[in-house]
Amino acid sequence: MPDSMQRMAVLGQPGSQSRFRRAIDCYRRGGTAYVWHKSMRRLLGNDSPLKRKLLYSHPRDYWTLRGGAEYMAEQEGQPSRTARSQWLSERVAACSPESILEVGCGYGKQLEAIRSAVGDHIPLTGIDFSPTQLRLAAERLADVDHLTLVLGDGQRLPFPDGAFDLVLTSAVILHNEPEIADRMRAEIVRVSRRWCVHNEDTDETYNRYGYDTAAWYRHRGLEVIESGPIPESVFSASDDPDGESSRSQYCLARPR
Numbered sequence: 001m002p003d004s005m006q007r008m009a010v011l012g013q014p015g016s017q018s019r020f021r022r023a024i025d026c027y028r029r030g031g032t033a034y035v036w037h038k039s040m041r042r043l044l045g046n047d048s049p050l051k052r053k054l055l056y057s058h059p060r061d062y063w064t065l066r067g068g069a070e071y072m073a074e075q076e077g078q079p080s081r082t083a084r085s086q087w088l089s090e091r092v093a094a095c096s097p098e099s100i101l102e103v104g105c106g107y108g109k110q111l112e113a114i115r116s117a118v119g120d121h122i123p124l125t126g127i128d129f130s131p132t133q134l135r136l137a138a139e140r141l142a143d144v145d146h147l148t149l150v151l152g153d154g155q156r157l158p159f160p161d162g163a164f165d166l167v168l169t170s171a172v173i174l175h176n177e178p179e180i181a182d183r184m185r186a187e188i189v190r191v192s193r194r195w196c197v198h199n200e201d202t203d204e205t206y207n208r209y210g211y212d213t214a215a216w217y218r219h220r221g222l223e224v225i226e227s228g229p230i231p232e233s234v235f236s237a238s239d240d241p242d243g244e245s246s247r248s249q250y251c252l253a254r255p256r
């Protein structure tokens with residue numbers, strides 16, 4: 001059989017055809033860079049140092065390719081993510097903040113939950129360095145009043161000292177290498193007036209770092225009001241069988 005016919009025969013098989021179609025869809029969504037990124041995520045094993053180096057060592061590039069409708073659908077399909085967002089937003093509301101900044105706001109899930117918890121009048125700001133994530137946040141939060149979304153890097157926050165009453169991160173600092181993570185925390189402390197709130201995992205995995213944020217604050221002589229894992233009850237009856245989310249560290253600190 002000539003080559004071209006063999007190719008057509010393979011493409012004609014149902015499995016291969018749907019794989020081919022998936023590749024085309026993937027290309028349409030994000031071009032060759034996205035096809036490459038997605039293939040590498042699938043092909044390289046989670047214990048591969050190459051995967052860590054190729055995909056995760058440039059978090060801005062990673063989140064620009066990873067962010068988007070498909071990622072949002074994955075996250076929204078996990079009830080533990082919603083349980084965590086709601087719990088965190090209740091903790092934020094308990095601080096009675098007069099203004100809030102979320103660093104690494106992603107597609108806006110946490111800001112949406114915070115808006116419900118704190119009411120309509122509190123000004124909210126979200127900053128993220130991924131244009132694909134921020135675009136989705138702008139769509140998702142289009143009807144939210146007193147909201148500002150900014151494209152920018154958490155290690156150089158474009159805000160004056162003490163600009164926000166409360167500054168929050170959730171699963172953000174852990175994507176950045178230690179030196180950058182230090183700069184991000186220092187920036188958060190600089191722009192925060194009264195509260196710094198974090199939910200950052202403490203254990204390192206193949207695709208992220210792990211940080212003890214409370215220890216960082218204590219080490220710098222700042223007051224840690226609360227720290228510890230998010231209570232297991234938050235995730236009960238959700239989709240978190242191996243306890244990944246409950247290993248998160250919740251930390252509430254005062255900037256000065």
Ligand SMILES: C[S@@+](CC[C@H](N)C(=O)[O-])C[C@H]1O[C@@H](n2cnc3c(N)ncnc32)[C@H](O)[C@@H]1O
Nearest residue numbers: 063104105106128129130133153154170171172
């Ligand atoms: C796992 S998502 C979490 C999003 C959101 N905080 C939530 O809980 O739904 C991580 C987000 O942090 C952003 N991010 C990571 N490092 C950042 C940095 N240095 N500056 C700004 N955004 C960052 C990524 O672009 C991504 O949108």
